[in-house]
Amino acid sequence: xxxxxxxxxxxxxxxxxxxxxxxxxxxxxxxxxxxxRVLDSGLTQDRFATTSLIIIxxxxxxxFVIWHFMEVKECPRWLRWTCDAWLLSVAIIVLGLYVxx
Amino acid sequence: MSHSSITYxxxxxxTEPNPTASGSAPVRPNTRLPGQAAMWFFVLGDxxxxxxxxxxxxxxxAREPMAFLQGQHTLxxxxxxxxxxxxxxxxxxxxxxxxxxxxxxxTQARQxxxxxxxxxxxxxxxxxxxxxxxxxxxxxEISGQxxxxxxxxxxxxxxxxxxGLAILTLAYLELKKATSGNLAFVxxxxxxxxxxxLLWIIIFALLYLM
Amino acid sequence: MSSAAVxxxxxxxxxxxxxxxxxxxxxxxxxxxxxxxxxLFGIIFVIFGRIMPPPTPAMATADVVAFMTSPYLSIAVVxxxxxxxxxxxxxxxxxxxxxxxxxxxxVLRYGYIAVLGVGGLPGCLFPGYMFALGAFRPxxxxxxxxxLYELGFLCFVGSLGCFIIQYTLFAIAVFLDKRQLFPKxxxxxxxxxLVTELVAAPVFITQTGPFAWDGxxxxxxxxxxxxxxxxxxxxxxxxxxxxxxIEELGLPMQPNEL
Numbered sequence: 001x002x003x004x005x006x007x008x009x010x011x012x013x014x015x016x017x018x019x020x021x022x023x024x025x026x027x028x029x030x031x032x033x034x035x036x037r038v039l040d041s042g043l044t045q046d047r048f049a050t051t052s053l054i055i056i057x058x059x060x061x062x063x064f065v066i067w068h069f070m071e072v073k074e075c076p077r078w079l080r081w082t083c084d085a086w087l088l089s090v091a092i093i094v095l096g097l098y099v100x101x
Numbered sequence: 102m103s104h105s106s107i108t109y110x111x112x113x114x115x116t117e118p119n120p121t122a123s124g125s126a127p128v129r130p131n132t133r134l135p136g137q138a139a140m141w142f143f144v145l146g147d148x149x150x151x152x153x154x155x156x157x158x159x160x161x162x163a164r165e166p167m168a169f170l171q172g173q174h175t176l177x178x179x180x181x182x183x184x185x186x187x188x189x190x191x192x193x194x195x196x197x198x199x200x201x202x203x204x205x206x207x208t209q210a211r212q213x214x215x216x217x218x219x220x221x222x223x224x225x226x227x228x229x230x231x232x233x234x235x236x237x238x239x240x241x242e243i244s245g246q247x248x249x250x251x252x253x254x255x256x257x258x259x260x261x262x263x264x265g266l267a268i269l270t271l272a273y274l275e276l277k278k279a280t281s282g283n284l285a286f287v288x289x290x291x292x293x294x295x296x297x298x299l300l301w302i303i304i305f306a307l308l309y310l311m
Numbered sequence: 312m313s314s315a316a317v318x319x320x321x322x323x324x325x326x327x328x329x330x331x332x333x334x335x336x337x338x339x340x341x342x343x344x345x346x347x348x349x350x351l352f353g354i355i356f357v358i359f360g361r362i363m364p365p366p367t368p369a370m371a372t373a374d375v376v377a378f379m380t381s382p383y384l385s386i387a388v389v390x391x392x393x394x395x396x397x398x399x400x401x402x403x404x405x406x407x408x409x410x411x412x413x414x415x416x417x418v419l420r421y422g423y424i425a426v427l428g429v430g431g432l433p434g435c436l437f438p439g440y441m442f443a444l445g446a447f448r449p450x451x452x453x454x455x456x457x458x459l460y461e462l463g464f465l466c467f468v469g470s471l472g473c474f475i476i477q478y479t480l481f482a483i484a485v486f487l488d489k490r491q492l493f494p495k496x497x498x499x500x501x502x503x504x505l506v507t508e509l510v511a512a513p514v515f516i517t518q519t520g521p522f523a524w525d526g527x528x529x530x531x532x533x534x535x536x537x538x539x540x541x542x543x544x545x546x547x548x549x550x551x552x553x554x555x556x557i558e559e560l561g562l563p564m565q566p567n568e569l
Contacts, residue, residue: 032310033178101163143499
Protein backbone atom coordinates (compact mmCIF):
# COMPACT_ATOMS: atom_id res chain seq x y z
CA UNK A 1 0.00 0.00 0.00
CA UNK A 2 1.09 3.53 -0.65
CA UNK A 3 2.17 5.05 2.65
CA UNK A 4 1.27 8.53 1.39
CA UNK A 5 -2.36 7.82 0.51
CA UNK A 6 -4.79 10.52 1.63
CA UNK A 7 -1.88 12.97 1.95
CA UNK A 8 -1.90 15.81 -0.52
CA UNK A 9 1.53 17.38 -0.68
CA UNK A 10 0.09 20.58 -2.06
CA UNK A 11 -2.64 21.00 0.51
CA UNK A 12 -1.17 19.46 3.64
CA UNK A 13 -0.14 22.04 6.22
CA UNK A 14 2.69 19.87 7.56
CA UNK A 15 4.08 19.48 4.05
CA UNK A 16 4.10 23.26 3.65
CA UNK A 17 5.97 23.64 6.92
CA UNK A 18 8.48 21.01 5.82
CA UNK A 19 9.03 22.73 2.47
CA UNK A 20 9.63 26.03 4.25
CA UNK A 21 12.08 24.40 6.66
CA UNK A 22 14.03 22.73 3.86
CA UNK A 23 14.15 25.99 1.92
CA UNK A 24 15.49 27.91 4.94
CA UNK A 25 18.01 25.13 5.60
CA UNK A 26 19.34 25.47 2.07
CA UNK A 27 19.38 29.26 2.44
CA UNK A 28 21.37 29.22 5.66
CA UNK A 29 23.70 26.53 4.26
CA UNK A 30 24.37 28.85 1.32
CA UNK A 31 24.87 31.80 3.68
CA UNK A 32 27.13 30.09 6.19
CA UNK A 33 29.26 27.85 4.03
CA UNK A 34 28.22 26.09 0.88
CA UNK A 35 28.94 28.22 -2.14
CA UNK A 36 30.83 30.81 -0.14
CA ARG A 37 33.34 28.52 1.42
CA VAL A 38 35.83 28.68 -1.41
CA LEU A 39 35.52 32.43 -1.75
CA ASP A 40 35.60 33.01 1.96
CA SER A 41 39.05 31.53 2.51
CA GLY A 42 40.22 34.87 3.89
CA LEU A 43 38.46 33.97 7.17
CA THR A 44 37.59 37.54 7.97
CA GLN A 45 35.80 38.37 11.15
CA ASP A 46 33.53 40.62 9.16
CA ARG A 47 30.64 38.19 8.98
CA PHE A 48 28.43 39.99 11.43
CA ALA A 49 25.28 40.23 9.28
CA THR A 50 25.63 36.69 7.97
CA THR A 51 26.08 35.14 11.40
CA SER A 52 23.19 37.09 12.93
CA LEU A 53 20.96 36.09 10.03
CA ILE A 54 21.90 32.42 10.43
CA ILE A 55 20.98 32.46 14.11
CA ILE A 56 17.70 34.28 13.47
CA UNK A 57 16.80 31.79 10.72
CA UNK A 58 17.54 28.91 13.11
CA UNK A 59 15.27 30.42 15.77
CA UNK A 60 12.46 30.86 13.24
CA UNK A 61 12.89 27.27 12.07
CA UNK A 62 12.73 26.01 15.65
CA UNK A 63 9.58 28.01 16.24
CA PHE A 64 7.99 26.29 13.22
CA VAL A 65 9.00 22.84 14.45
CA ILE A 66 7.62 23.57 17.93
CA TRP A 67 4.44 25.11 16.62
CA HIS A 68 3.45 22.65 13.91
CA PHE A 69 5.33 19.39 14.43
CA MET A 70 5.15 19.36 18.22
CA GLU A 71 1.60 20.73 17.96
CA VAL A 72 2.25 23.39 20.55
CA LYS A 73 -0.07 25.73 18.69
CA GLU A 74 -2.93 23.59 19.98
CA CYS A 75 -1.50 23.28 23.49
CA PRO A 76 -2.52 25.07 26.68
CA ARG A 77 -1.35 28.62 27.03
CA TRP A 78 1.32 27.90 29.67
CA LEU A 79 3.13 25.58 27.30
CA ARG A 80 2.96 27.98 24.37
CA TRP A 81 4.39 30.73 26.57
CA THR A 82 7.07 28.47 28.01
CA CYS A 83 8.21 27.43 24.54
CA ASP A 84 8.27 30.99 23.27
CA ALA A 85 10.11 32.12 26.38
CA TRP A 86 12.69 29.40 25.76
CA LEU A 87 13.14 30.42 22.11
CA LEU A 88 13.49 34.06 23.10
CA SER A 89 16.05 33.15 25.78
CA VAL A 90 18.14 31.14 23.32
CA ALA A 91 18.03 34.01 20.83
CA ILE A 92 19.01 36.58 23.46
CA ILE A 93 21.77 34.42 24.96
CA VAL A 94 23.38 33.36 21.69
CA LEU A 95 22.99 36.64 19.83
CA GLY A 96 23.81 38.68 22.93
CA LEU A 97 27.01 36.78 23.60
CA TYR A 98 27.92 36.95 19.91
CA VAL A 99 27.40 40.70 19.69
CA UNK A 100 28.57 41.93 23.11
CA UNK A 101 30.96 39.37 24.59
CA MET B 102 -12.13 14.74 17.16
CA SER B 103 -11.32 11.06 17.32
CA HIS B 104 -8.42 11.73 19.64
CA SER B 105 -10.21 13.85 22.22
CA SER B 106 -11.46 10.89 24.21
CA ILE B 107 -8.02 9.48 24.92
CA THR B 108 -7.19 8.98 28.57
CA TYR B 109 -3.73 10.00 29.62
CA UNK B 110 -3.94 9.52 33.37
CA UNK B 111 -2.39 6.08 33.55
CA UNK B 112 0.90 7.01 31.99
CA UNK B 113 1.51 10.59 32.95
CA UNK B 114 3.00 10.20 36.35
CA UNK B 115 1.27 13.44 37.15
CA THR B 116 -2.19 13.56 38.68
CA GLU B 117 -3.51 16.17 36.36
CA PRO B 118 -7.23 16.21 35.76
CA ASN B 119 -8.01 15.65 32.12
CA PRO B 120 -11.24 17.42 31.25
CA THR B 121 -11.70 15.61 27.94
CA ALA B 122 -11.48 12.18 29.49
CA SER B 123 -14.11 12.69 32.14
CA GLY B 124 -16.98 12.18 29.74
CA SER B 125 -18.40 15.63 30.24
CA ALA B 126 -18.27 18.22 27.50
CA PRO B 127 -14.70 19.37 26.79
CA VAL B 128 -14.03 22.71 28.41
CA ARG B 129 -11.58 23.99 25.82
CA PRO B 130 -11.44 21.52 22.97
CA ASN B 131 -8.76 23.51 21.19
CA THR B 132 -6.08 23.18 23.85
CA ARG B 133 -4.67 19.82 24.78
CA LEU B 134 -1.30 18.40 25.64
CA PRO B 135 -0.16 15.77 23.12
CA GLY B 136 1.41 12.82 24.88
CA GLN B 137 2.30 12.32 28.50
CA ALA B 138 2.86 15.30 30.78
CA ALA B 139 6.05 13.62 32.05
CA MET B 140 7.47 13.71 28.50
CA TRP B 141 6.89 17.45 28.30
CA PHE B 142 8.61 17.82 31.68
CA PHE B 143 11.59 15.99 30.21
CA VAL B 144 11.62 17.87 26.90
CA LEU B 145 11.45 21.32 28.49
CA GLY B 146 14.15 20.47 31.02
CA ASP B 147 16.37 18.97 28.34
CA UNK B 148 16.02 22.09 26.21
CA UNK B 149 17.17 24.20 29.16
CA UNK B 150 20.16 21.92 29.79
CA UNK B 151 21.16 22.35 26.16
CA UNK B 152 20.67 26.09 26.50
CA UNK B 153 23.45 26.06 29.12
CA UNK B 154 25.70 24.28 26.61
CA UNK B 155 24.88 26.81 23.90
CA UNK B 156 25.53 29.71 26.27
CA UNK B 157 28.99 28.30 27.12
CA UNK B 158 29.68 27.76 23.41
CA UNK B 159 28.67 31.31 22.48
CA UNK B 160 30.75 32.69 25.35
CA UNK B 161 33.89 30.73 24.42
CA UNK B 162 33.42 31.48 20.74
CA ALA B 163 33.30 35.20 21.50
CA ARG B 164 36.65 34.91 23.30
CA GLU B 165 38.50 33.35 20.37
CA PRO B 166 36.34 33.86 17.26
CA MET B 167 39.14 33.18 14.78
CA ALA B 168 39.99 29.77 16.22
CA PHE B 169 36.32 28.80 16.20
CA LEU B 170 35.86 30.01 12.62
CA GLN B 171 38.92 28.04 11.54
CA GLY B 172 37.55 24.93 13.18
CA GLN B 173 34.17 25.54 11.60
CA HIS B 174 35.69 25.81 8.15
CA THR B 175 37.15 22.32 8.44
CA LEU B 176 33.69 20.83 9.01
CA UNK B 177 31.70 19.45 6.14
CA UNK B 178 28.75 21.85 5.80
CA UNK B 179 27.23 19.80 2.97
CA UNK B 180 26.94 16.71 5.13
CA UNK B 181 25.53 18.82 7.95
CA UNK B 182 22.91 20.40 5.70
CA UNK B 183 21.97 17.03 4.24
CA UNK B 184 21.59 15.64 7.73
CA UNK B 185 19.37 18.57 8.68
CA UNK B 186 17.06 17.87 5.74
CA UNK B 187 17.08 14.19 6.66
CA UNK B 188 15.92 14.92 10.21
CA UNK B 189 13.34 17.45 9.02
CA UNK B 190 11.90 14.84 6.67
CA UNK B 191 11.95 12.30 9.46
CA UNK B 192 10.00 14.72 11.65
CA UNK B 193 7.46 15.24 8.88
CA UNK B 194 7.00 11.47 8.47
CA UNK B 195 6.48 11.01 12.21
CA UNK B 196 3.99 13.90 12.31
CA UNK B 197 2.11 12.29 9.40
CA UNK B 198 2.24 8.97 11.23
CA UNK B 199 0.45 10.52 14.18
CA UNK B 200 -2.13 12.06 11.88
CA UNK B 201 -2.80 8.67 10.29
CA UNK B 202 -2.98 6.94 13.66
CA UNK B 203 -5.58 9.43 14.86
CA UNK B 204 -7.67 8.52 11.83
CA UNK B 205 -7.16 4.90 12.94
CA UNK B 206 -5.18 4.15 9.78
CA UNK B 207 -2.73 2.05 11.77
CA THR B 208 -1.11 0.29 8.82
CA GLN B 209 -0.33 3.57 7.13
CA ALA B 210 0.86 5.01 10.46
CA ARG B 211 3.30 2.12 10.88
CA GLN B 212 4.64 2.54 7.35
CA UNK B 213 5.25 6.25 7.92
CA UNK B 214 6.86 5.61 11.30
CA UNK B 215 9.16 3.00 9.75
CA UNK B 216 10.28 5.50 7.11
CA UNK B 217 10.81 8.18 9.76
CA UNK B 218 12.94 5.79 11.82
CA UNK B 219 14.93 4.78 8.73
CA UNK B 220 15.77 8.44 8.11
CA UNK B 221 16.99 8.63 11.70
CA UNK B 222 19.25 5.62 11.15
CA UNK B 223 20.65 7.28 7.99
CA UNK B 224 21.35 10.38 10.05
CA UNK B 225 23.39 8.33 12.53
CA UNK B 226 25.33 6.61 9.74
CA UNK B 227 26.22 9.90 8.07
CA UNK B 228 27.25 11.34 11.44
CA UNK B 229 29.48 8.32 12.06
CA UNK B 230 31.12 8.78 8.63
CA UNK B 231 31.66 12.45 9.44
CA UNK B 232 33.32 11.57 12.75
CA UNK B 233 35.46 8.95 11.05
CA UNK B 234 36.72 11.48 8.50
CA UNK B 235 37.51 13.96 11.28
CA UNK B 236 39.30 11.45 13.53
CA UNK B 237 41.13 9.90 10.59
CA UNK B 238 42.52 13.33 9.73
CA UNK B 239 44.61 13.11 12.89
CA UNK B 240 44.89 14.88 16.21
CA UNK B 241 46.31 18.27 15.17
CA GLU B 242 43.34 18.71 12.90
CA ILE B 243 40.82 18.20 15.69
CA SER B 244 42.43 19.77 18.73
CA GLY B 245 41.26 22.92 20.43
CA GLN B 246 38.19 24.09 22.26
CA UNK B 247 36.01 24.18 19.14
CA UNK B 248 36.41 20.46 18.56
CA UNK B 249 35.58 19.63 22.16
CA UNK B 250 32.30 21.44 21.60
CA UNK B 251 31.88 19.77 18.23
CA UNK B 252 32.33 16.25 19.58
CA UNK B 253 30.32 16.91 22.76
CA UNK B 254 27.35 18.49 20.99
CA UNK B 255 27.19 16.01 18.14
CA UNK B 256 27.87 13.15 20.56
CA UNK B 257 25.10 14.13 22.96
CA UNK B 258 22.79 14.64 20.01
CA UNK B 259 23.78 11.22 18.67
CA UNK B 260 22.80 9.78 22.05
CA UNK B 261 19.46 11.56 21.86
CA UNK B 262 18.82 10.22 18.35
CA UNK B 263 19.64 6.68 19.49
CA UNK B 264 17.27 7.01 22.44
CA GLY B 265 14.67 8.42 20.05
CA LEU B 266 15.03 5.40 17.76
CA ALA B 267 14.43 3.12 20.75
CA ILE B 268 11.31 5.12 21.65
CA LEU B 269 10.08 5.01 18.02
CA THR B 270 10.54 1.23 18.02
CA LEU B 271 8.36 0.96 21.13
CA ALA B 272 5.82 3.31 19.50
CA TYR B 273 5.81 1.03 16.44
CA LEU B 274 4.98 -1.97 18.64
CA GLU B 275 2.31 0.11 20.36
CA LEU B 276 0.76 0.94 16.98
CA LYS B 277 0.74 -2.74 16.10
CA LYS B 278 -1.66 -3.49 18.94
CA ALA B 279 -3.41 -0.13 18.92
CA THR B 280 -7.10 -0.78 18.88
CA SER B 281 -8.14 1.12 21.96
CA GLY B 282 -7.19 4.46 20.43
CA ASN B 283 -4.79 5.25 23.26
CA LEU B 284 -2.06 7.12 21.46
CA ALA B 285 -0.47 8.80 24.50
CA PHE B 286 2.78 6.85 24.11
CA VAL B 287 3.01 7.39 20.35
CA UNK B 288 2.35 11.10 20.85
CA UNK B 289 5.06 11.29 23.52
CA UNK B 290 7.50 9.54 21.19
CA UNK B 291 6.66 12.02 18.43
CA UNK B 292 7.20 14.97 20.77
CA UNK B 293 10.59 13.55 21.74
CA UNK B 294 11.55 12.97 18.10
CA UNK B 295 10.68 16.53 17.15
CA UNK B 296 12.81 17.76 20.05
CA UNK B 297 15.76 15.86 18.58
CA UNK B 298 15.10 17.65 15.29
CA LEU B 299 14.82 20.97 17.11
CA LEU B 300 18.17 20.51 18.83
CA TRP B 301 19.87 19.58 15.57
CA ILE B 302 18.60 22.76 13.88
CA ILE B 303 20.34 24.96 16.46
CA ILE B 304 23.45 22.74 16.76
CA PHE B 305 23.84 22.86 12.96
CA ALA B 306 23.56 26.64 12.98
CA LEU B 307 26.00 27.07 15.88
CA LEU B 308 28.68 24.55 14.93
CA TYR B 309 28.60 24.49 11.13
CA LEU B 310 27.37 27.85 9.96
CA MET B 311 27.63 30.58 12.58
CA MET C 312 13.97 -17.49 77.68
CA SER C 313 11.31 -17.92 80.33
CA SER C 314 8.94 -15.00 80.49
CA ALA C 315 7.72 -15.87 83.99
CA ALA C 316 11.13 -15.19 85.47
CA VAL C 317 11.19 -11.56 84.38
CA UNK C 318 8.09 -9.73 85.49
CA UNK C 319 7.95 -6.32 83.86
CA UNK C 320 5.52 -3.47 83.87
CA UNK C 321 3.34 -3.77 80.75
CA UNK C 322 3.47 0.00 80.08
CA UNK C 323 7.24 0.16 79.80
CA UNK C 324 7.33 -2.99 77.74
CA UNK C 325 4.88 -1.50 75.26
CA UNK C 326 6.71 1.79 74.65
CA UNK C 327 10.01 0.00 74.30
CA UNK C 328 8.72 -2.50 71.87
CA UNK C 329 6.83 -0.01 69.76
CA UNK C 330 10.00 1.30 68.22
CA UNK C 331 11.88 -1.98 68.16
CA UNK C 332 8.89 -3.86 66.81
CA UNK C 333 8.32 -1.41 63.99
CA UNK C 334 8.24 -3.86 61.11
CA UNK C 335 10.06 -1.40 58.86
CA UNK C 336 12.79 -0.56 61.38
CA UNK C 337 15.49 -2.04 59.16
CA UNK C 338 14.40 0.05 56.20
CA UNK C 339 14.15 3.21 58.27
CA UNK C 340 17.66 2.76 59.62
CA UNK C 341 18.91 2.38 56.06
CA UNK C 342 16.87 5.36 54.97
CA UNK C 343 18.24 7.70 57.62
CA UNK C 344 21.75 6.55 56.77
CA UNK C 345 21.33 8.48 53.49
CA UNK C 346 21.27 11.97 55.04
CA UNK C 347 23.96 10.87 57.49
CA UNK C 348 26.14 9.75 54.59
CA UNK C 349 25.64 12.94 52.61
CA UNK C 350 26.32 15.15 55.63
CA LEU C 351 29.58 13.24 56.18
CA PHE C 352 30.24 13.52 52.44
CA GLY C 353 29.84 17.29 52.71
CA ILE C 354 32.12 17.51 55.75
CA ILE C 355 34.79 15.41 54.02
CA PHE C 356 34.71 16.89 50.53
CA VAL C 357 33.62 20.47 51.13
CA ILE C 358 34.78 21.50 54.59
CA PHE C 359 37.91 19.44 55.28
CA GLY C 360 39.15 18.32 51.89
CA ARG C 361 38.26 21.45 49.85
CA ILE C 362 37.80 18.95 47.04
CA MET C 363 34.38 20.36 46.22
CA PRO C 364 34.09 22.80 44.59
CA PRO C 365 37.26 21.65 42.85
CA PRO C 366 40.34 23.85 42.53
CA THR C 367 41.58 24.59 39.04
CA PRO C 368 43.56 21.97 37.07
CA ALA C 369 45.90 24.72 35.92
CA MET C 370 47.18 25.40 39.46
CA ALA C 371 50.86 26.25 40.03
CA THR C 372 53.01 23.38 41.34
CA ALA C 373 53.67 25.07 44.70
CA ASP C 374 49.92 25.50 45.27
CA VAL C 375 49.29 21.88 44.37
CA VAL C 376 51.85 20.75 46.96
CA ALA C 377 50.25 23.05 49.55
CA PHE C 378 46.83 21.61 48.72
CA MET C 379 47.99 18.02 48.86
CA THR C 380 49.94 18.34 52.12
CA SER C 381 47.24 20.25 53.97
CA PRO C 382 46.54 18.59 57.36
CA TYR C 383 42.82 19.05 56.76
CA LEU C 384 43.03 16.92 53.64
CA SER C 385 44.54 14.11 55.69
CA ILE C 386 41.63 14.32 58.16
CA ALA C 387 39.23 14.24 55.22
CA VAL C 388 40.73 11.11 53.66
CA VAL C 389 40.75 9.27 56.98
CA UNK C 390 37.07 10.13 57.50
CA UNK C 391 36.35 9.02 53.95
CA UNK C 392 38.08 5.68 54.37
CA UNK C 393 36.07 5.07 57.56
CA UNK C 394 32.64 6.15 56.35
CA UNK C 395 32.39 5.28 52.66
CA UNK C 396 30.79 1.92 53.45
CA UNK C 397 27.69 3.61 54.89
CA UNK C 398 26.57 3.97 51.31
CA UNK C 399 26.00 0.22 51.14
CA UNK C 400 22.96 0.65 53.42
CA UNK C 401 21.41 2.97 50.85
CA UNK C 402 22.09 0.42 48.11
CA UNK C 403 20.47 -2.32 50.16
CA UNK C 404 17.40 -0.15 50.62
CA UNK C 405 17.21 0.60 46.87
CA UNK C 406 17.39 -3.13 46.15
CA UNK C 407 14.61 -3.83 48.65
CA UNK C 408 12.35 -1.21 47.16
CA UNK C 409 13.15 -1.96 43.51
CA UNK C 410 12.18 -5.53 44.24
CA UNK C 411 8.63 -4.30 44.78
CA UNK C 412 8.33 -3.01 41.22
CA UNK C 413 6.00 -5.03 39.04
CA UNK C 414 6.84 -6.22 35.55
CA UNK C 415 10.49 -5.29 35.95
CA UNK C 416 13.18 -7.88 35.32
CA UNK C 417 15.42 -8.56 38.34
CA VAL C 418 18.54 -8.01 36.22
CA LEU C 419 17.83 -4.28 36.31
CA ARG C 420 18.02 -4.05 40.09
CA TYR C 421 21.00 -6.40 40.38
CA GLY C 422 22.75 -4.39 37.69
CA TYR C 423 21.87 -1.18 39.50
CA ILE C 424 23.43 -2.35 42.74
CA ALA C 425 26.49 -3.88 41.09
CA VAL C 426 27.23 -0.79 39.03
CA LEU C 427 26.82 1.44 42.09
CA GLY C 428 29.28 -0.71 43.96
CA VAL C 429 31.78 -0.62 41.14
CA GLY C 430 31.26 3.09 40.45
CA GLY C 431 32.06 3.97 44.04
CA LEU C 432 35.64 2.77 43.50
CA PRO C 433 36.78 5.25 40.82
CA GLY C 434 34.31 7.93 41.94
CA CYS C 435 35.15 8.00 45.64
CA LEU C 436 37.71 5.48 46.85
CA PHE C 437 40.46 5.99 44.24
CA PRO C 438 40.54 9.80 44.72
CA GLY C 439 40.48 9.16 48.46
CA TYR C 440 43.64 7.07 48.27
CA MET C 441 45.36 9.43 45.83
CA PHE C 442 44.80 12.31 48.21
CA ALA C 443 45.73 10.13 51.20
CA LEU C 444 49.04 9.26 49.60
CA GLY C 445 49.74 12.93 48.94
CA ALA C 446 48.69 13.99 52.42
CA PHE C 447 50.69 11.33 54.30
CA ARG C 448 53.81 11.47 52.13
CA PRO C 449 54.79 15.16 52.20
CA UNK C 450 58.36 14.13 51.39
CA UNK C 451 57.32 13.12 47.86
CA UNK C 452 58.71 15.08 44.96
CA UNK C 453 56.52 17.98 43.81
CA UNK C 454 55.95 16.32 40.41
CA UNK C 455 54.61 13.20 42.08
CA UNK C 456 52.28 15.35 44.15
CA UNK C 457 51.01 16.98 40.95
CA UNK C 458 50.42 13.56 39.44
CA LEU C 459 48.46 12.39 42.50
CA TYR C 460 46.48 15.63 42.43
CA GLU C 461 45.54 15.17 38.78
CA LEU C 462 44.82 11.48 39.17
CA GLY C 463 42.63 12.17 42.18
CA PHE C 464 40.51 14.77 40.44
CA LEU C 465 40.32 12.91 37.14
CA CYS C 466 38.94 9.90 39.01
CA PHE C 467 36.61 12.06 41.06
CA VAL C 468 35.04 14.09 38.22
CA GLY C 469 35.82 11.80 35.28
CA SER C 470 34.32 8.53 36.57
CA LEU C 471 31.35 8.50 34.22
CA GLY C 472 30.77 5.06 32.81
CA CYS C 473 29.32 3.34 35.87
CA PHE C 474 27.03 6.15 36.95
CA ILE C 475 25.66 6.54 33.44
CA ILE C 476 24.58 2.89 33.48
CA GLN C 477 23.14 3.37 36.97
CA TYR C 478 20.87 6.20 35.78
CA THR C 479 19.90 4.25 32.67
CA LEU C 480 18.95 1.12 34.61
CA PHE C 481 16.95 3.16 37.10
CA ALA C 482 15.12 5.00 34.31
CA ILE C 483 14.26 1.76 32.49
CA ALA C 484 13.02 0.14 35.71
CA VAL C 485 10.78 3.11 36.51
CA PHE C 486 9.41 3.18 32.97
CA LEU C 487 8.56 -0.52 33.06
CA ASP C 488 7.17 -0.54 36.60
CA LYS C 489 3.43 -1.15 36.39
CA ARG C 490 3.04 -0.29 40.05
CA GLN C 491 4.46 3.23 39.64
CA LEU C 492 6.51 3.10 42.82
CA PHE C 493 8.43 6.11 41.51
CA PRO C 494 6.86 8.74 39.25
CA LYS C 495 7.64 8.63 35.53
CA UNK C 496 9.14 12.09 35.57
CA UNK C 497 11.83 10.87 37.97
CA UNK C 498 12.91 8.46 35.24
CA UNK C 499 13.18 11.34 32.79
CA UNK C 500 15.04 13.28 35.47
CA UNK C 501 17.65 10.54 35.66
CA UNK C 502 18.15 10.88 31.90
CA UNK C 503 19.01 14.54 32.47
CA UNK C 504 21.47 13.39 35.12
CA LEU C 505 22.96 11.00 32.60
CA VAL C 506 23.31 13.69 29.94
CA THR C 507 24.86 16.25 32.28
CA GLU C 508 27.23 13.62 33.69
CA LEU C 509 28.43 12.66 30.20
CA VAL C 510 29.58 16.20 29.57
CA ALA C 511 32.41 15.60 32.05
CA ALA C 512 34.14 13.35 29.49
CA PRO C 513 36.54 16.05 28.16
CA VAL C 514 38.09 16.62 31.65
CA PHE C 515 40.92 14.39 30.49
CA ILE C 516 41.97 16.77 27.73
CA THR C 517 41.19 20.30 28.93
CA GLN C 518 42.60 22.38 31.74
CA THR C 519 40.54 25.54 31.40
CA GLY C 520 37.05 26.50 30.32
CA PRO C 521 33.68 24.86 30.90
CA PHE C 522 34.94 21.32 30.20
CA ALA C 523 37.80 21.36 32.70
CA TRP C 524 37.22 19.47 35.96
CA ASP C 525 36.29 22.70 37.72
CA GLY C 526 34.24 23.85 34.71
CA UNK C 527 30.70 25.10 34.50
CA UNK C 528 29.56 22.16 32.38
CA UNK C 529 31.83 19.35 33.53
CA UNK C 530 31.33 20.01 37.26
CA UNK C 531 28.75 22.60 38.30
CA UNK C 532 25.84 21.80 35.99
CA UNK C 533 26.16 18.07 36.52
CA UNK C 534 26.46 18.46 40.28
CA UNK C 535 23.40 20.73 40.55
CA UNK C 536 21.26 18.33 38.51
CA UNK C 537 22.60 15.33 40.45
CA UNK C 538 21.86 16.91 43.84
CA UNK C 539 18.31 17.73 42.72
CA UNK C 540 17.86 14.18 41.40
CA UNK C 541 19.23 12.60 44.58
CA UNK C 542 16.92 14.77 46.68
CA UNK C 543 13.85 13.74 44.67
CA UNK C 544 14.89 10.09 44.76
CA UNK C 545 15.34 10.21 48.55
CA UNK C 546 11.92 11.82 48.97
CA UNK C 547 10.21 9.14 46.87
CA UNK C 548 12.15 6.43 48.66
CA UNK C 549 10.70 7.79 51.93
CA UNK C 550 7.23 7.70 50.40
CA UNK C 551 7.73 4.17 49.10
CA UNK C 552 8.75 2.84 52.52
CA UNK C 553 5.91 4.73 54.21
CA UNK C 554 3.29 3.35 51.84
CA UNK C 555 4.58 -0.21 51.74
CA UNK C 556 1.84 -2.51 53.11
CA ILE C 557 2.94 -4.50 56.16
CA GLU C 558 1.75 -7.79 54.67
CA GLU C 559 4.36 -7.35 51.95
CA LEU C 560 7.26 -7.43 54.37
CA GLY C 561 7.15 -11.19 54.73
CA LEU C 562 7.47 -11.14 58.50
CA PRO C 563 7.37 -14.41 60.43
CA MET C 564 4.46 -13.12 62.55
CA GLN C 565 1.87 -10.42 62.42
CA PRO C 566 2.91 -7.14 64.08
CA ASN C 567 -0.08 -7.14 66.47
CA GLU C 568 1.21 -10.34 68.00
CA LEU C 569 4.26 -8.56 69.32
